[in-house]
Amino acid sequence: MATKTLAGKTVEVDEEGFLVNPDDWTEEMAPLLAEQVGIYELTDRHWEVIRFMRKEYKERGQIPTVRRIKNVGGIPTKELYELFPEGPAKKAAYIAGLGKPQGCV
Amino acid sequence: MKKLLILGGGTAGTMMANKLAPVLDKNEWQITVVDQEETHYYQPGFLFIPFGIYTREDVIKPRHDFFPSGVEVIISPIEVIEPDANRVKLSNGRVLNYDYLIIATGSHIEPEETEGLKDGGWRENIFDFYTLDGAVALSNYLKYWKGGKMVVNIVEMPIKCPVAPLEFVFLADWWFTEQGIRDKVEIEYVTPLPGAFTKPIASRFLGQFLEKKNIKLTPEFSTGRVDSGRNKIISWDEKEIDYDLLVTIPTNMGSEVIARSGLGDDLNFIPTDPHTLMAKGYDNIFVIGDATDLPSSKAGSVAHFEAEVLFENFLRKIEGRELLPKFDGHANCFIESGFGKGILIDFNYDVEPLPGKFPLPGVGPFSLLQETRMNHWGKMMFRWVYWNLLLKGAELPIEAEMNMAGKMRA
Numbered sequence: 327m328a329t330k331t332l333a334g335k336t337v338e339v340d341e342e343g344f345l346v347n348p349d350d351w352t353e354e355m356a357p358l359l360a361e362q363v364g365i366y367e368l369t370d371r372h373w374e375v376i377r378f379m380r381k382e383y384k385e386r387g388q389i390p391t392v393r394r395i396k397n398v399g400g401i402p403t404k405e406l407y408e409l410f411p412e413g414p415a416k417k418a419a420y421i422a423g424l425g426k427p428q429g430c431v
Numbered sequence: 432m433k434k435l436l437i438l439g440g441g442t443a444g445t446m447m448a449n450k451l452a453p454v455l456d457k458n459e460w461q462i463t464v465v466d467q468e469e470t471h472y473y474q475p476g477f478l479f480i481p482f483g484i485y486t487r488e489d490v491i492k493p494r495h496d497f498f499p500s501g502v503e504v505i506i507s508p509i510e511v512i513e514p515d516a517n518r519v520k521l522s523n524g525r526v527l528n529y530d531y532l533i534i535a536t537g538s539h540i541e542p543e544e545t546e547g548l549k550d551g552g553w554r555e556n557i558f559d560f561y562t563l564d565g566a567v568a569l570s571n572y573l574k575y576w577k578g579g580k581m582v583v584n585i586v587e588m589p590i591k592c593p594v595a596p597l598e599f600v601f602l603a604d605w606w607f608t609e610q611g612i613r614d615k616v617e618i619e620y621v622t623p624l625p626g627a628f629t630k631p632i633a634s635r636f637l638g639q640f641l642e643k644k645n646i647k648l649t650p651e652f653s654t655g656r657v658d659s660g661r662n663k664i665i666s667w668d669e670k671e672i673d674y675d676l677l678v679t680i681p682t683n684m685g686s687e688v689i690a691r692s693g694l695g696d697d698l699n700f701i702p703t704d705p706h707t708l709m710a711k712g713y714d715n716i717f718v719i720g721d722a723t724d725l726p727s728s729k730a731g732s733v734a735h736f737e738a739e740v741l742f743e744n745f746l747r748k749i750e751g752r753e754l755l756p757k758f759d760g761h762a763n764c765f766i767e768s769g770f771g772k773g774i775l776i777d778f779n780y781d782v783e784p785l786p787g788k789f790p791l792p793g794v795g796p797f798s799l800l801q802e803t804r805m806n807h808w809g810k811m812m813f814r815w816v817y818w819n820l821l822l823k824g825a826e827l828p829i830e831a832e833m834n835m836a837g838k839m840r841a
Contacts, residue, residue: 393697404655407667412651428726 332358344419344426348383351423359421365410368421372409375401379422389419389427433460433749436519436529438509438688440466442474442822443720443734444535445497449824450742452499463503463527465519469494472563473817475731478595478767480566481573482606487563489814497822509536512692514713531715531749533741534694534701536686538591538721538729544682545586545657552659557677560599561591569678573606578615579675584664585622586654589698590683591721591729593629594776596620597637598767599678604644605769619647621664621672626650630783633776636800640768683729685722700724705780706756708741715748717741727760727780735821736761739831761833763789765810773806775799779833788837792828799838 327338327346333354338346343362345351356376360368368376378399382390392415396403410417415427435451437444448464455462476490498504508522518528540561542548548557558572559565583600590596600620607613620627620641626634627641627648641648655667657679663671685699694701694710702711703723710716719741720734727733740758747754760780767773775797776784786800797806820827 391697397697403667407653407655411668 340426342426345423346425348380348424351380355423356421359423363417363420365417365421369409371401371405372421375399375406375409375414375418376422379418379424383422383424389415389424391415391427433530434528435460435462435531435533436527437462437464437533437535438512438519439535439537439686439720439722440464440471440494440498440504441535441537441720442731442817443537443722443738444533445471445494445822446735446738446824447533447535447719447741447745448498448502449822450738451745452502454746457501461503462501463505463529464498465505465507465509465521465527466494467506467508469506471497471822473814475592475817476814477560477563477566478598478602480563481558481560481569481599482602483570483574487567490563492818509686509688510691512688512694514692514694514716517715529715531745532717533745534689534710534716534718534722535720535734536689536722538683538685538700540681541684542679542681544684545654545679547657547659548586548679548681550657550659552657552662552677555659556662556675557657557659557679559679559681561595561680561683572676576612576676578607578612580617580619580673581676581678582619582621582664582672582674583678583680584652584654584672585624585680586682587623588629589729590680592764593728593730594764594766596622596680597627597641600646601640601644601769602767604646608770617647618645619649619672619674621649621652621654623653624650630778632786633778633784633800636786637766637774640774640802644769683721689722696724698724704756705760706758707744707754708737708758709744709754717745725760728762728764730762730764731817731821732763733761735827736763736831738824757832759832761831763829765806765813767807767810768802771807772802772804773808773810774802775806775809777833777838782833782835782838785838785840787839790837794828796837 329336330339337350395401406414419427470491471494473490476485479485510520510522512519520526554568558569607616627637628634653667654664656665662674665671689695689699701718703718705725708717710718719737721729744754763777765773777789778784788796789799790796
């Protein structure tokens with residue numbers, strides 16, 4: 327398994343760079359992970375999404391979908407795409423240190 | 432008297448009633464099925480209607496024809512499921528108590544979920560083929576269409592029968608060729624997925640087919656709204672695609688009653704154990720078919736394989752035995768590819784569609800991930816199998832668990 331060092335901590339990552347263990351994640355890692363997917367500034371709204379995703383994952387064991395981020399997290403889909411362009415669920419999960427969201431069949 | 436209540440008399444619910452009725456003692460068990468409609472639809476046939484291959488009459492039969500005697504069938508919408516009280520309230524006022532519940536309420540399209548989709552253009556130059564009325568309306572439209580740009584758009588995943596939109600464009604390519612207007616028609620396939628299909632090997636293979644048939648593939652397009660005044664679909668990140676004719680596969684959702692009952696996720700699909708098919712958090716509710724939240728395809732073949740597992744688990748449950756985690760996500764889909772040919776894919780949760788041979792006792796091997804006439808024949812034969820064998824719960828010569836025999840890894 328590949329590893330990378332973020333904010334002074336070495337963590338396991340999958341072949342696409344997603345953290346393997348969500349518990350390895352710290353808030354200091356978020357800006358570094360964000361840069362890797364082309365987001366150079368994390369605003370309060372970004373953080374709202376990231377924290378919502380962490381909370382959902384912790385409580386439900388699932389990475390929330392775009393629809394759930396809208397319905398429960400209160401972030402309109404349009405805005406979510408502005409915050410995390412081209413695949414918000416995937417990018418936000420990446421930055422939040424969660425695994426890759428499961429694709430649908 | 433113990434009560435088994437089955438909600439939904441579609442493919443999955445009908446199969447379960449037919450499998451369980453002969454083995455549950457009639458003196459001990461009352462089986463009741465509830466559905467809101469008198470008509471049973473052969474949904475895989477909707478695909479063929481726009482091209483005049485099937486008509487409305489080819490895909491409907493009275494639901495009552497498919498239930499065994501002794502099963503009570505109630506035609507009524509469902510008001511609410513109250514799992515903590517083990518009862519279901521119907522819209523006609525009746526209250527049904529149950530000991531065991533099987534939820535098979537399916538999925539359906541919700542065009543209202545997309546801004547602008549049901550505005551002026553709906554059934555004018557915007558059609559779906561996931562409803563019988565939509566497929567018939569599209570058939571009438573295509574009969575007189577002179578050509579232009581046809582966009583086939585999957586709004587969001589998951590959708591029922593994820594290969595159907597591909598089959599639609601393959602058939603359209605064939606049909607416009609037959610009509611002598613293929614050179615006047617531009618076909619574009621617009622999907623939120625990164626490629627033609629969900630799994631890499633099949634996605635590459637089917638992507639080549641699109642190219643060969645001169646169908647433009649636009650991946651990673653998440654539809655945000657439709658501007659029917661300007662004939663454009665617009666993504667959440669403001670990319671625009673023009674159309675003259677839009678064939679849409681709108682958002683698919685589970686039944687409203689699931690939401691009203693607080694049993695579903697954000698798309699009204701029910702959290703279900705992926706291997707035993709028991710509803711998560713309950714020990715007398717099973718879920719089958721499109722109504723589940725499982726990462727398997729929403730398709731009749733999947734419901735069929737689930738039915739085998741659920742049948743066994745239901746009997747184990749009522750005899751107080753452990754459930755078997757036997758469902759593996761198995762799906763088996765004939766993909767109509769036009770010009771009298773078809774492709775077959777066979778896969779499960781863990782094994783993506785692979786090339787090779789698919790053995791079928793008594794009929795012979797079908798080719799996997801290859802285009803053959805035999806596969807087309809298999810697809811067309813399936814309607815007879817569906818009405819006469821599958822719904823009635825008959826044993827088919829195909830195992831519920833996926834088999835690696837004949838499959839080749841690259």
